[in-house]
Amino acid sequence: MTTTDTTRATAPATAPGALPLPAGAARAATAAGAVLTFASTFLAWTWTGAFPGNLTVTGYPGGLQVLTLTGALLTTLFLLAGHGIRGLRWLTPGGTNSPVVLLALGTAAVTWYAAGAIAFTLGGLVNLEPGGWLAAAASLLTAVAALGLPADTPADPEHPPTDPWQRLRHSLRAPAPARARTLPSWAEILLIAAAFAVALYVFTYGIATEYGELFVGFLLLTLLAVPALAKAGLLRRVTALTAKHRNVSITAAFVAAAAFPFLQSDNEFTSIAVNILIFATVALGLNVVVGLAGLLDLGYVAFLGVGAYTAALVSGSPFSTIGVHFPFWAAVLTGAAVSLVFGVLIGAPTLRLRGDYLAIVTLGFGEIFRIGMQNLDGISGPSVTNGSTGVPQIPDLELLGYNFGEPHTLLGFEFTRSANYFWLMLIITVVVVSVFRRSDTSRIGRAWVAIREDETAARAMGINAFRLKLMAFALGATLAGLAGTVQAHTVSSIDPEQYKFVEAVPPNSAFLLAAVILGGMGTVGGPLIGAALLYLIPAKLQFIGEYQLLLFGIALVLLMRFRPEGLVADRRKQLEFHETGQLDVPDTDGDTPGKPGLSKAEA
Incomplete structure (x- = not known):
């Protein structure tokens, strides 16, 4: 077996979750909650179109429902990728459970914000339809169950996270072990192009949000989805690829940015x-x-x-x-x-x-x-x-006869x-x-x-x-x-x-x-x-x-x-x-845990 195969076959170590749930039960509850959250976006969340986004339609998500649907779908995909689905393992070259925790919390944040905004704008929780109640309950179930998943290798293996707050901090800050897989050059270039295309789409969606509530929901999901991708190891992998193919990455970034007006x-x-x-x-x-x-x-x-x-x-x-x-x-x-x-x-x-x-x-x-x-x-x-x-x-500026203040037509646009x-x-x-x-x-x-x-x-x-x-x-x-x-x-x-x-x-x-x-x-x-x-x-x-x-x-x-x-x-x-900047020195007398080389009196 080669070094690359050995690295790829090594699964990241885990520690107990922050909630007293068996790993299998936590995984099943997280999956069930994510599926119910996904299904709830196809139901009406409110009865009136006075709230922006048209959340009254059954069978067609709109507005904030799209963000909840996206969060639930990503949570499900990363949960499957970390637990046995070979075709999705590329999603988690680093961590497995921490991305699920962050995505579940992001989905719950968006959903509960939507429910609160509906109640605040329309004058009470009575304006929520059954679909809205289902979305709130299912997203909360997903987030709670995800906190019960085994933690990825913690920063301090001897002191794993023992409560939800420590579990969240671990998900945000603990380093993820890398599992690199060598790809052909053409595949790496395609991945770079796809990464910049996704970044362009996300930026375009955020800047084109039509009302403030949708932008807040976009921020809530994005601010937790980006750390989730980092914990999964995807961002680190993309960063390594862009450093390897620097000229291709610069060209792709410029082309993606230049294409922005075409999408508006x-x-x-x-x-x-x-x-x-x-x-x-x-x-x-x-x-x-x-x-x-x-x-x-x-x-x-x-x-x-x-x-x-x-x-x-x-x-x-x-x-x-x-x-x-x-x-x-x-x-x-x-x-x-x-x-x-x-x-x-x-x-x-x-x-x-x-x-x-x-x-x-x-x-x-x-x-x-x-x-x-x-x-x-x-x-x-x-x-x-x-x-x-x-x-x-x-x-307006004018350069070589091109007036920047006048409209121009290019490629039919x-x-x-x-x-x-x-x-x-x-x-x-x-x-x-x-x-x-x-x-x-x-x-x-x-x-x-x-x-x-x-x-x-x-x-x-x-x-x-x-x-x-x-x-x-x-x-x-x-x-x-x-x-x-x-x-x-x-x-x-x-x-x-x-x-x-x-x-x-x-x-x-x-x-x-x-x-x-x-x-x-x-x-x-x-x-x-x-x-x-x-x-x-x-x-x-x-x-x-x-x-x-x-x-x-x-x-x-x-x-x-x-x-x-x-x-x-x-x-x-x-x-x-x-980092503390201190080297790990063995405890010479064993009297004082956490104070290497010091006696209790000296500590």
Whole structure:
């Protein structure tokens, strides 16, 4: 038997479940609950169409029922894959029961949220039809029974999870053993293409949700389904394949993103995607400053404003006080260059500060920029920016005769203004990602990481910390200015209020910093995912009103508690937050469990 066959044949070890249920009974109850949950989506959940999604139809799932159906189907598939169905074993190359637990909990969360939303919107539980009651009971049965399944190999084999709370934490945090299987190259490329196609479909579904309740349900299921796929080992397998076929993966990612406008029937969703790309690009620029160099910048949105104002003033707006009209390429280069100059001018006198002092200075710069743009109105100061009015009627970009503001037809599809700017912003995002990746892997990038980890030690090793920090600050400012030039033409009107430290709609400095930390500092995918979430959530949860920031804050607290390294973390951050750093030393006297080499008195 070869090494690969041995690895594949080895089943992951298990420990007792968190509930006093025999493994067979827990497995049978989980399967029965999942099947009943699946069947309940074909029944009416309420009697009136006043609740969005048309949940009154029997025999055809709709709205939140589709999410419950998806969760129940995935729970069943992973349950079968982990227990004897050969054709589905590829679904669980890592863990077996932990993915089932997470998917069952996600399905229950969506279903109970739907029942609660129906009762709240329509005025009581009496508005639930038998299908709704069946869905709630069956999903709860599935989640409870899944907690009774044997736990996959725990982090501490001598102390397996003994209650549901520990079982859930184990499902989220315990490492999954990998079982790799060698595939032909063509099959691996097909898997990469399928993974990006699924990611595109999920993103398209989330951004195109028609009402807030459906988006909340989508979030609940996704936030537990993604860790489930990670625990199953699928995400790790896809990551390994993308690293192996890097050029194919980059091409597949670009093609999937470029195909997004083809899947949209509403211009509003494409416009949201354009703003997400702008937000994500600026977050990547901030990731150079915060994630790589470790410089806490609280006024970073000012560099976005510098690029936007520069492009607005030189792009031929009738309200521009300069009165010039640069072509597209010149406006972009001018905006990036002016942002670079501001980055050097602000960084040179301030980057000798560290920590909180640097954060306060950058916060002050952000506010100075906003107030300065407001006062350059010809009354409080020179007439440059029109003050609080800003620069409206910024003309659309035009490149080689292609006007981005006019609709165009391609392959029988008619694309609007938003689709044109989406493709332009996608190209700029690719450029920024390339710059970030090359900077990260370069000698300068390694020096930035050394400064971030310990500036004193880096200086002792001969690194010119001030010069390198100034380079990071200037590079981050340039990338933000580059995105700002496109933002000015996309929104067609800018004013100082768009660049506050905290604003209801991102991008702003607080949300940019949250996107970097939430997604994962020092990574490429982290800020992209964090920016997408932080832009979509306020845009989709407007029906919550004043409770929006409260729920957002609670979500951030929970995420920082259970995944402090971010949604996408590099190996260094995972070790920093989840490893003690102490070697396992045998207990020499055996007197004190858990305190190797110490006596009871010393402990």
